[in-house]
Amino acid sequence: MINLLNYISLILMLFFLGILGMLYNRKNILLMLMSIELLLLAINFNWVFFAYYFDDIVGQIFAIMVLTVAAAESAIGLAILVVYYRIRGTIAVELINLIQG
């Protein structure tokens, strides 16, 4: 028996966990990237669940595309992280404040 509310709650919890992970994280860009992965995972899960729930294949196609984009994004993100670390010698988020309003 598939309970809609249970699944949606799980997806939302995952999503909010990702967001909170980004917000409460001050020290580490790596954790931020991981949180973004978690967000994308929650979205993917959403796609897949609703593709099954509405019996529509488009959701699964989108899930695969998001998977691809997520892979590319994390690769570029990690590359930037590495470059940044080489220059600054740190990956603390709170120290990236050179540009202020």
Place this chain on the structure above:
Amino acid sequence: MYLSIILLPLISSIFSGFGGRYFGKEGTSIVACSSIFLCGVFSWVIFFEVGLFGSNCYLFISPWFHSGNFYVAWSFLFDSVTVIMLIVITNISFLVHLYATCYMEQDPHKPRFLTFLNLFTFFMLILVTSSNFIQMFVGWEGVGLASYLLISFWFTRLDANQSAIKALVVNRVGDLGLCIALFLIFYTFQSLDYEIVFSLVPSFLESSIYICGFNWSTLNTISFFLFLGAVGKSSQLGLHTWLVDAMEGPTPVSALLHAATMVTAGVFLLVRCSPLIVYAKTVSLFIALLGAFTAIYAASAGCFQYDLKRVIAFSTTSQLGYMIFSSGLSLYNVSLFHLTNHAFFKALLFLSAGSVIHSCADEQDMRKMGGLIQLLPFTYSVMLTGSLALVGFPFLAGFYSKDFILELTALTRFTISNKLQINFIYWLGTFSVFLTAFYSFRLLFLTFLNKTNIPRPLIYSVHEAPILMLIPLIILAFGSIFLGYFSRDLFIGAGTNFWGTSIFIYPSLFSIIEAEELPLSTKFTPFFFTILGISLALISNKLADKFITKIQLTVVGKKISFILNKRWFWDKINNELIIYPIARFGYLVSLVNIDRGIIEFMGPYGTSKIISNWAHKAICIQTGQLVHYIFFMIVSVFFLISFNHIILKSFFELKLISLFFCLVLFT
């Protein structure tokens, strides 16, 4: 000729004003004097044509305003009242011009002075010859302007500038009253022409105007506001403070201002509006009372002044009080008669005072004069003539008009029902005769007859004025002596038809014939008071001066003379109660709180400050911290979503979720 009498002063004024620097003192003097002389000659001719032969003249020049019912034209009306005013204005103005050319000989700005004098005469002529109220108002404001320019003629002196501003502003209070009167006249009569307004007056006897929740009698209201204008211009009690300060101008200006032109305009207005005011019984009584109060006030304040010109200025105010109260008792022709006589002897007094000041090296304080009879016998004789005419010595000019005013006032007790007020007015007037005699002769004693107080170096240079200054004095002295006797029958003779339709007096108020039947004691009362005043001056200065001085030095005497010298503290009270509060209000409320406060805060200053404040706050949001950016992104995403749902009126739980999320974030 009728038009040239008006235009000649203007042309001459423009000539001296714009060409004065090319034509010099002599050129402008000749042009100014000759143009006014021509005016004087023309005014006599007009007097013969209009006044004696009774051919009133109405000249239409051109339309001025035309809008709906409102139609005003440039047009001139020459009737008996105008003619009398013309003679007074142009002749005395000519004599003053002649005097001024000599008196102002040393002044580098003489062309400017003559320009302003001509301008003054021009505006006064416009005032008296106009045939509608609007054109009269042009002259009315014009003489105010010209008096401002003339009083502040020596513009480097602070006193002159201050008193000129005072003259203009205090006059403007009265002018506001006149403006309101004109509005009401147009509202009521739908016209501002004399002929239309005055012919319609009897049909508005019972009508009323609705102002401020009350129904006011139309004619009373209009007359009251007209009188308010006259109060300002003729310096009656309440707005009288400017006239004495107007002494700061050169002496010929004072002569012109006090004798022939400026202050007579108020009396002229009342006389001109006689067909209207004569029906307004309540206001007429008020006019009479205020005039009588002015007479006694100015006469008492003049008693302890030490400035030569100031004493004469107070006598002007006092005499104007007589004119106004005789107008209030509907004795318009007597009022005009007194105006004419007064113009002559007051011009004489002022010009001879100018001669004294001129010879004493511009010293105006009477305490520093004395004994001048030895050095200036001619000036003394003309000044004695003027003073005797002023106090109403028998068979001089003032006697015929002033005593007659008092006789008629005594008589009016039997014709007007308000017996008590008329009695009051009569005794005020009579007592101010006494004071007038006292201060006039006090002036003569202090200046000419007492032992001298002139400093030794100065006394060698005291000299009689040059002949050009003496000629006007001679002519005016002859006028002061003979004018009353010769023109008595013309002005106020029983059954004179000189006035025609120009003055309207209610038949039941016409009491000139009955005046012949008054008991001899009433007729002699003013003369008795005059003699009393003269003898008091004689006693206090010659016979028992030690004794009188002792009385004056007691506590009460000191206080009384101090209060009178300070003009009853009227200026002080004015300043404390009216001027300072208004000035403070103007500064604190209008300027600081409203202009610089509310309007600026609501307006440009406040808006720019708010915008820049908010911009600073918006800038502070962008801290540079990545986390904060993410937070704002998420919050705005939730905000947009929930906003969308609020618009769509469907409350989705996403809003609740976002609320919960925000709570989590901020705790």
